[in-house]
Amino acid sequence: MTIRIRMLLILGTCLLVSGLALLSVNTLTAVAQEATPDVTEVPVVLEATAEAQAEVSAEATTEAPVDEASDAYCLLCHSKPDQVWHLPSGETLSVTIDPAVLAASVHGETSTEGALGCNDCHPGFRYPHEPSTIRSVRDFQLERYAVCRNCHEEQYTRAQDSVHGEYIRANRVEAAVCVDCHGGHDVQSPNEPRQRISLTCGRCHGAIFEEYSQSVHGQALLGEDNPDVPTCIDCHGVHDIANPTTALFRTRSPELCAQCHADAEVMDRYDINTNVFDSYLTDFHGSTVALFEQETDGAVTNKAVCYDCHGVHSIQPIGDGTAIRETLVTTCRTCHPNASADFSNAWLGHYPATPEHQPALYAAGTVYDVALPLAALIPLLLLVTEVFRRLRSRGK
Amino acid sequence: MTVDTNLHSAPPAERRSILPRLERLVIVIALIGLTLTGLPQKFAGELWSHYAFVLMGGIESTRILHRFFALLLSAEAIYHVAAFLYRRLVLSAKRADTGGNALIATFRQLLRNLGGGTADYRFVLRLEYWVIVISAVLMILTGLALWKPVAVTNVLPAEIIPLFRSLHSDHALSLVVFLVLWRIGIALLWRPKRIAAPVATASAEQIASRRRTFIPVALIVAGVVVVGLFSFLTSTQTAISTVIPREAVIYAPQAMPDSGDPNIGAALWSTLRCAFCHGAEAQGGADGQPALRGTEVTLIDFYEQVRSGRGEMPAFSAEDLPDGYVLHLYTWLTQPGE
Numbered sequence: 001m002t003i004r005i006r007m008l009l010i011l012g013t014c015l016l017v018s019g020l021a022l023l024s025v026n027t028l029t030a031v032a033q034e035a036t037p038d039v040t041e042v043p044v045v046l047e048a049t050a051e052a053q054a055e056v057s058a059e060a061t062t063e064a065p066v067d068e069a070s071d072a073y074c075l076l077c078h079s080k081p082d083q084v085w086h087l088p089s090g091e092t093l094s095v096t097i098d099p100a101v102l103a104a105s106v107h108g109e110t111s112t113e114g115a116l117g118c119n120d121c122h123p124g125f126r127y128p129h130e131p132s133t134i135r136s137v138r139d140f141q142l143e144r145y146a147v148c149r150n151c152h153e154e155q156y157t158r159a160q161d162s163v164h165g166e167y168i169r170a171n172r173v174e175a176a177v178c179v180d181c182h183g184g185h186d187v188q189s190p191n192e193p194r195q196r197i198s199l200t201c202g203r204c205h206g207a208i209f210e211e212y213s214q215s216v217h218g219q220a221l222l223g224e225d226n227p228d229v230p231t232c233i234d235c236h237g238v239h240d241i242a243n244p245t246t247a248l249f250r251t252r253s254p255e256l257c258a259q260c261h262a263d264a265e266v267m268d269r270y271d272i273n274t275n276v277f278d279s280y281l282t283d284f285h286g287s288t289v290a291l292f293e294q295e296t297d298g299a300v301t302n303k304a305v306c307y308d309c310h311g312v313h314s315i316q317p318i319g320d321g322t323a324i325r326e327t328l329v330t331t332c333r334t335c336h337p338n339a340s341a342d343f344s345n346a347w348l349g350h351y352p353a354t355p356e357h358q359p360a361l362y363a364a365g366t367v368y369d370v371a372l373p374l375a376a377l378i379p380l381l382l383l384v385t386e387v388f389r390r391l392r393s394r395g396k
Numbered sequence: 397m398t399v400d401t402n403l404h405s406a407p408p409a410e411r412r413s414i415l416p417r418l419e420r421l422v423i424v425i426a427l428i429g430l431t432l433t434g435l436p437q438k439f440a441g442e443l444w445s446h447y448a449f450v451l452m453g454g455i456e457s458t459r460i461l462h463r464f465f466a467l468l469l470s471a472e473a474i475y476h477v478a479a480f481l482y483r484r485l486v487l488s489a490k491r492a493d494t495g496g497n498a499l500i501a502t503f504r505q506l507l508r509n510l511g512g513g514t515a516d517y518r519f520v521l522r523l524e525y526w527v528i529v530i531s532a533v534l535m536i537l538t539g540l541a542l543w544k545p546v547a548v549t550n551v552l553p554a555e556i557i558p559l560f561r562s563l564h565s566d567h568a569l570s571l572v573v574f575l576v577l578w579r580i581g582i583a584l585l586w587r588p589k590r591i592a593a594p595v596a597t598a599s600a601e602q603i604a605s606r607r608r609t610f611i612p613v614a615l616i617v618a619g620v621v622v623v624g625l626f627s628f629l630t631s632t633q634t635a636i637s638t639v640i641p642r643e644a645v646i647y648a649p650q651a652m653p654d655s656g657d658p659n660i661g662a663a664l665w666s667t668l669r670c671a672f673c674h675g676a677e678a679q680g681g682a683d684g685q686p687a688l689r690g691t692e693v694t695l696i697d698f699y700e701q702v703r704s705g706r707g708e709m710p711a712f713s714a715e716d717l718p719d720g721y722v723l724h725l726y727t728w729l730t731q732p733g734e
């Protein structure tokens with residue numbers, strides 16, 4: 001074999017090996033991409049026109065140099081209208097920032113802690129942006145919200161312990177994270193005005209919000225800016241929102257209502273009886289529920305709690321009680337299906353018996369107000385006088 | 397057949413039957429059981445009640461125990477009535493002088509004690525007997541009604557339930573206070589002599605003849621009472637045993653509702669950025685931004701403008717302002733008479 005043929009064979013073998021190696025690497029990469037599509041990095045493509053890009057580049061090069069870590073640098077692009085990020089999911093995300101909106105937010109010029117800059121929440125972002133693994137708008141929100149923890153550790157931690165945090169960990173991505181309630185850039189004081197609270201919850205809990213908005217509480221909050229009626233968070237909490245479908249929430253719910261309805265100072269303004277909680281607790285249902293709460297956290301009871309009779313979110317005013325009386329037996333039959341037509345008359349309506357209202361019950365109570373002391377007094381008198389008799393007879 | 401089937405009889409030892417002692421034992425067990433399971437229910441909010449419930453395995457098991465002791469007392473009451481009728485109707489038993497009315501005797505003794513007279517405390521056992529008899533009737537009747545309120549109110553007016561509850565609860569406490577103090581008096585000071593048991597006056601033939609009628613009738617009546625009680629306790633369902641079914645759509649992003657609510661719209665306006673430009677009451681902005689109260693644009697045009705923006709006005713995405721909220725805003729802005 002001549003040297004030339006040998007060299008050709010060696011060259012051919014090298015080419016073959018190289019070709020096979022290249023092919024296998026490509027195949028492996030493709031397999032890897034198929035297996036883990038979520039971590040594929042894709043270039044960040046904004047809907048900036050070539051003209052705008054050129055303009056930005058020109059500004060960045062011809063004018064006085066802008067610090068890459070400054071807000072002004074970010075706003076060279078992000079203040080331009082119609083800046084949109086095309087995501088692999090097919091969604092688009094507007095990345096145009098209105099500096100005025102940011103400045104008017106709680107993180108803006110009026111912030112007592114000092115205004116936040118872009119890099120406080122988006123640290124390490126430079127232009128051109130690194131390829132991103134974000135595939136959808138929700139991906140982006142879920143990836144970004146953890147940055148709130150840097151300043152709001154307590155609220156963040158409590159939110160993680162909430163039913164929302166629990167759902168997020170279970171990959172129920174629709175559950176609320178910081179930005180869903182507070183916004184990203186246009187962050188306003190979350191409880192000012194107070195209506196904002198329930199309007200915020202209503203964005204995701206639309207059906208419940210509709211019910212609440214028609215309730216006595218909702219109408220007073222939304223229509224009258226009433227400071228006393230509960231918003232969502234007064235019953236459900238703010239960040240550490242508990243799951244309201246648990247047995248524990250059910251057994252503790254009367255205490256939630258009592259926070260306001262047992263408070264004479266608040267109730268006097270509306271001429272509402274504050275005896276409701278105490279009268280409930282002395283009743284069969286209330287005492288059972290209270291005892292279940294004491295037993296164990298998970299003990300389930302089906303005895304009626306406030307919302308079983310008054311409604312959960314659709315609570316209506318009681319007025320003189322006529323309206324609720326008419327439908328009360330229907331409510332009773334929810335749990336007592338064999339209840340007679342007048343079964344609801346067994347319920348005193350949170351009011352103590354009076355001679356006019358429930359005279360027999362009032363009379364019975366009065367009789368035992370006398371009978372109980374007598375039951376003690378008669379034996380005691382007989383005991384004391386017997387001692388007296390003995391002492392006297394001994395003296396003789 | 398012995399004749400001393402009486403709670404407070406004390407026949408000579410050789411004639412003493414086991415039955416009265418057994419009755420007394422059952423009554424003592426039932427009353428102590430009812431007290432221990434009943435008092436924590438009456439004073440459910442107290443700390444000591446909490447510990448009592450823990451000891452008895454919770455409120456539900458406490459109620460079951462209370463009902464068990466109530467049934468025990470009811471069974472004893474049925475037997476006691478039968479035994480009483482047996483003595484009266486079959487034996488024609490007569491009791492020796494018992495010292496007259498027990499209540500009057502109580503006051504007489506009080507006066508004697510104060511006046512330095514003699515002591516005759518036989519009445520304390522009779523008074524106690526009648527207190528227990530009257531209380532048992534009251535407590536069993538009211539207790540059964542509270543056990544099965546739905547069945548009772550199918551026949552009687554529902555108002556009796558709170559009345560019976562009050563009677564049951566108040567009477568129980570009065571009874572416990574009375575019995576505890578009364579027993580202390582009996583044990584420490586009064587030490588009454590037992591009253592002689594009733595003595596049969598009927599002849600052996602009469603007794604044998606009457607028994608042939610009495611025993612079957614008594615068994616039938618007792619059977620009817622027991623079956624009646626059983627069917628009363630089991631025939632009507634008082635309440636469902638599950639937690640009240642309740643459905644709610646928890647996660648429901650705001651969608652377009654059937655109609656808008658001006659109250660919600662007004663509240664929204666105060667929370668949105670719209671007011672920055674269009675004024676706090678949508679009356680128009682300082683820089684010529686249009687007034688929106690009373691606007692005549694159609695809902696579709698309004699919606700389009702909110703979503704797309706126009707001129708200086710930014711677009712609001714569904715993320716910023718859900719569809720439902722757009723309708724509420726529009727309803728408030730176009731509300732007549734404002």
